[in-house]
Structures are given as C-alpha cells and as structure tokens.
Amino acid sequence: MSNKYSTARMQELDAKHHLHPFSNHKSLRAAGARVIVGGEGAHFIDSEGKRVLDGMSGLWTTNIGYGREELAKAAYDQMLELPYYNTFFQTTHPRVVELSEKLSEIAPAGIKQIFYGSSGSESNDTAVRMIRHYWVIKGEPKRRVIISRRNAYHGSTITAASMGGMSLMHSQLYPAYEGFRHVMEPYWYGNSEQGETPEEFGLRAAQAVEDEIRAVGPENVAAFVGEPVMGAGGLKIAPSTYWPAIQKIVDKYGILLLHDEVITGFGRTGKWFAADYYGTKPDLVTFAKAATSGYIPLSGLLVGDRVANAFAEHDDEFYHGYTYAGHPVACAVALKNIEIMQRERLVEKVNEVTGPAMARMLGKFSDHPLVGEVRSIGMLGAIELVADKRTRRRFNDPGRVGTMCRNHFSREGFVMRAIGDTMVTAPPLIFTEEHFAEAEGIIAKVLDLTLNDVAGELAA
Numbered sequence: 001m002s003n004k005y006s007t008a009r010m011q012e013l014d015a016k017h018h019l020h021p022f023s024n025h026k027s028l029r030a031a032g033a034r035v036i037v038g039g040e041g042a043h044f045i046d047s048e049g050k051r052v053l054d055g056m057s058g059l060w061t062t063n064i065g066y067g068r069e070e071l072a073k074a075a076y077d078q079m080l081e082l083p084y085y086n087t088f089f090q091t092t093h094p095r096v097v098e099l100s101e102k103l104s105e106i107a108p109a110g111i112k113q114i115f116y117g118s119s120g121s122e123s124n125d126t127a128v129r130m131i132r133h134y135w136v137i138k139g140e141p142k143r144r145v146i147i148s149r150r151n152a153y154h155g156s157t158i159t160a161a162s163m164g165g166m167s168l169m170h171s172q173l174y175p176a177y178e179g180f181r182h183v184m185e186p187y188w189y190g191n192s193e194q195g196e197t198p199e200e201f202g203l204r205a206a207q208a209v210e211d212e213i214r215a216v217g218p219e220n221v222a223a224f225v226g227e228p229v230m231g232a233g234g235l236k237i238a239p240s241t242y243w244p245a246i247q248k249i250v251d252k253y254g255i256l257l258l259h260d261e262v263i264t265g266f267g268r269t270g271k272w273f274a275a276d277y278y279g280t281k282p283d284l285v286t287f288a289k290a291a292t293s294g295y296i297p298l299s300g301l302l303v304g305d306r307v308a309n310a311f312a313e314h315d316d317e318f319y320h321g322y323t324y325a326g327h328p329v330a331c332a333v334a335l336k337n338i339e340i341m342q343r344e345r346l347v348e349k350v351n352e353v354t355g356p357a358m359a360r361m362l363g364k365f366s367d368h369p370l371v372g373e374v375r376s377i378g379m380l381g382a383i384e385l386v387a388d389k390r391t392r393r394r395f396n397d398p399g400r401v402g403t404m405c406r407n408h409f410s411r412e413g414f415v416m417r418a419i420g421d422t423m424v425t426a427p428p429l430i431f432t433e434e435h436f437a438e439a440e441g442i443i444a445k446v447l448d449l450t451l452n453d454v455a456g457e458l459a460a
C-alpha cells in the first residue's frame with residue numbers, strides 16, 4: 001500500500017480536533033496518536049508503512065480479518081437498494097428479517113428474537129431496560145437489582161458502566177446508577193487462596209453470587225450478568241465449576257441470566273456463542289463487535305423465549321429503541337460476515353486448529369521468568385507478568401510493566417493489549433501457522449526485552 005498520508009500532518013490535525021475515547025488527553029497530545037491507514041488479512045498498516053500483526057483483531061472485532069471485498073460489496077449493494085429505513089412504527093425490511101432468522105439459527109437454544117442497536121453499550125442498556133420491564137410485566141416490580149462482577153466490562157454509557165465493575169469508571173460517573181451490585185470475579189490466579197484448586201475456587205466465586213442474592217433479598221433481584229470470559233477486565237477465564245454452579249443459582253431463585261457476549265460471541269471460544277461452550281442457558285445475550293467483524297457498527301440483544309413471550313403477550317408499548325436499530329447496511333454486512341465464517345468454517349477451526357495452536361504457542365512461555373500464568377480459551381489468550389513467579393507477587397505500580405511490554409510489542413510489530421500487567425491477545429480467527437510463528441517469535445523477543453527492563457525488580 002503506497003503511503004499517501006503524512007504522519008506529522010495527521011497527528012497535528014488529530015491533536016487539534018479529535019478527542020479520543022479512553023485516553024489521557026494531555027499525554028496523547030504530547031506523544032501524538034498512532035496513525036493506522038490500512039489493513040490486509042491479519043495485519044494492519046501504519047502511516048509509516050509498517051505492517052503490524054494484529055493480535056487484538058482491532059478491538060476484539062475483525063474476526064475475518066481486514067480487506068474483505070465481499071463485505072464492502074454487501075454494503076455497497078445495500079446502500080443502492082435501501083440505504084436506510086427505520087424499524088420503528090411497525091416497519092421492517094428484508095435484511096433485518098434475514099439477519100434475525102440467521103441469528104436465531106446460531107443463537108443458544110431457546111432464543112429466537114433479536115433487539116438491535118449499534119454498540120455493545122447500547123445493547124446492554126437495552127438489556128437493563130428489558131430486564132426491569134420484564135419484572136414489572138410479571139407483577140414483581142421490586143425486582144430491580146442486577147448482580148454483576150468486579151472488573152466486569154459492559155460498556156461506557158452510564159447504565160453500562162454502572163453495571164460493569166470498573167472502579168475507575170465508577171469514580172467518574174458522579175455517581176454510578178443504583179441498582180447494580182458487584183461480587184468477586186472468577187479469577188483463580190488472582191483471587192484464590194493458598195492451596196485452593198481452580199474447581200474449589202470456581203464454586204466459591206459462584207457462592208459469592210448466591211450470598212449477594214440473599215443479602216439483597218431474592219425478591220429484589222432481577223438478574224445476574226456476566227461475560228462468559230471476562231475480556232477488558234484482564235481475560236479472566238472461569239474455572240470449569242463456575243458457570244454450572246451459577247446456572248443452578250439463577251434457576252433456584254428464578255432470576256434472569258444475562259450473558260454479555262460482546263467479545264465471546266461470533267466464534268471466539270469455538271462456539272458461535274460461549275453459552276454453548278459452557279452449557280449455560282441465558283435468557284438474554286448481548287453481542288456487537290465481531291457480528292460484522294467490526295466493518296460497520298451493529299449490536300443486538302438476543303432475547304430468549306421467557307422474556308420475549310412476556311413482551312409479546314403484554315399489550316403496551318415498550319418505550320425504547322434506536323434510530324439505527326436493524327440498520328439495513330449493517331444487517332447486510334453482518335449476513336455476509338456470517339456467511340463467510342460458515343463457508344470458511346472459522347468457528348469449527350477455533351476448536352480444531354487455531355484454538356489449540358494458540359494454547360500451544362502461549363504454553364511455550366509459561367517457564368519464562370516474567371510469566372506468572374498463561375491462559376487461553378479458543379482464540380482468547382493472556383500472559384500475566386509478575387515480579388515473583390513462586391509467590392505470584394505483582395510489580396509495584398500496576399500497569400507500569402504491562403505498558404513497557406506493550407510498547408515493545410508495538411515496536412516489534414505484534415499487538416498485545418496491556419490490561420494492568422496482563423498481556424492479552426484475541427487474534428483474528430483467520431490466523432494461520434505462519435501468523436502464529438510470527439507472533440511467537442515476537443513474543444519471545446518482547447518478553448526478553450521486558451525482562452531486561454525490570455531485571456532488578458524480580459525475585460531472586
């Protein structure tokens with residue numbers, strides 16, 4: 001790709017006129033933004049012409065990789081046929097009908113209806129609205145509390161951030177909405193006690209949910225929400241005992257189960273939705289990101305029979321919806337994206353090929369002096385950096401070493417995201433042996449460079 005953009009000029013204009021999400025605006029201005037100008041397959045290209053292997057699929061989005069002409073063509077054709085029409089006021093259009101049918105085929109069992117939005121945050125807002133309205137329809141209006149986990153990420157609108165468990169985000173909500181409670185997350189490496197097995201810990205983490213239900217009063221609890229695998233909170237993979245125990249608890253108290261599958265949806269774990277990986281039966285599932293491989297915004301809430309039927313039988317309007325809900329162009333792109341994923345067997349390959357390759361690759365680093373734990377599930381993986389492998393002691397000033405490591409990755413040409421001192425990867429599902437080999441070489445080099453930076457801080 002020819003380099004038609006001047007980095008300096010882009011950075012200058014960007015600093016003048018563009019306010020970035022999740023950024024320290026002062027330091028961003030001082031450093032200048034990275035300018036990304038193109039993408040091909042699993043690589044993106046910056047304004048200096050450097051090709052970078054994208055270990056984060058953009059932002060957990062580009063599952064089928066960059067530069068897919070078929071998606072561009074689907075959008076182009078749809079823009080000519082019907083670029084926009086709304087789905088308010090008892091109106092529909094062919095693409096939203098077709099996509100809804102397709103999603104009902106790949107959704108977890110018992111889910112046949114979809115309510116659309118344009119972002120994960122929006123669809124989580126929809127979920128909260130629907131959950132609370134459901135209980136009003138059912139004649140139990142006191143059921144309003146939604147139990148979530150600490151360090152959960154559900155988005156950045158006030159509702160989604162309140163439901164999420166990020167304390168730094170809560171600190172800027174002035175104040176967070178009431179009605180959300182946060183319990184311990186199922187993070188064995190960080191939260192278990194000496195000698196506690198993952199299975200024992202998984203049960204204890206699930207028990208924290210039941211304890212909270214009892215503390216709040218079951219008659220006040222509307223739902224439990226959880227990402228099947230916690231993403232932005234540090235790629236935390238629940239022990240095998242956790243989700244079956246949670247399912248029993250929500251069944252016991254009759255509360256709704258909301259899965260946020262904004263990251264895990266569309267094949268990441270080797271199933272279309274991670275509910276089918278864990279065998280849970282969510283009443284509601286939010287999705288976004290990889291539904292279109294990030295080529296165009298589209299999100300949604302999969303609504304199971306229990307809730308959908310209650311709404312269908314209730315003769316009153318649900319006062320909620322978005323102008324772009326079921327946008328025809330976004331639906332056309334999502335349909336094509338799913339068609340490509342099915343044609344190329346990308347979800348099956350996560351089970352058979354790419355997921356195992358990821359586990360093997362990361363496993364090679366578990367003996368590295370900086371590495372406390374490697375963990376992965378399907379095409380989601382993490383390397384946790386610690387000062388003392390034996391005691392799991394962290395580095396002072398969490399995030400400092402992760403950022404150093406992340407910066408080495410940027411220079412060496414592979415993206416791993418630093419979440420605190422945990423390095424996270426979620427590559428496109430199209431990763432090949434060559435991509436894994438390229439990633440492995442860079443990870444080996446970067447871990448050694450980082451080790452060099454912090455050698456003096458490591459346990460003897």
Ligand SMILES: Cc1ncc(COP(=O)(O)O)c(C=O)c1O
Pocket residue numbers: 118119120121122124153154155156227231232260261262263288289
């Ligand atoms: C699990 C989860 N839920 C919700 C969101 C919010 O999605 P969006 O940024 O599209 O609003 C994200 C974004 O990363 C996410 O990871």
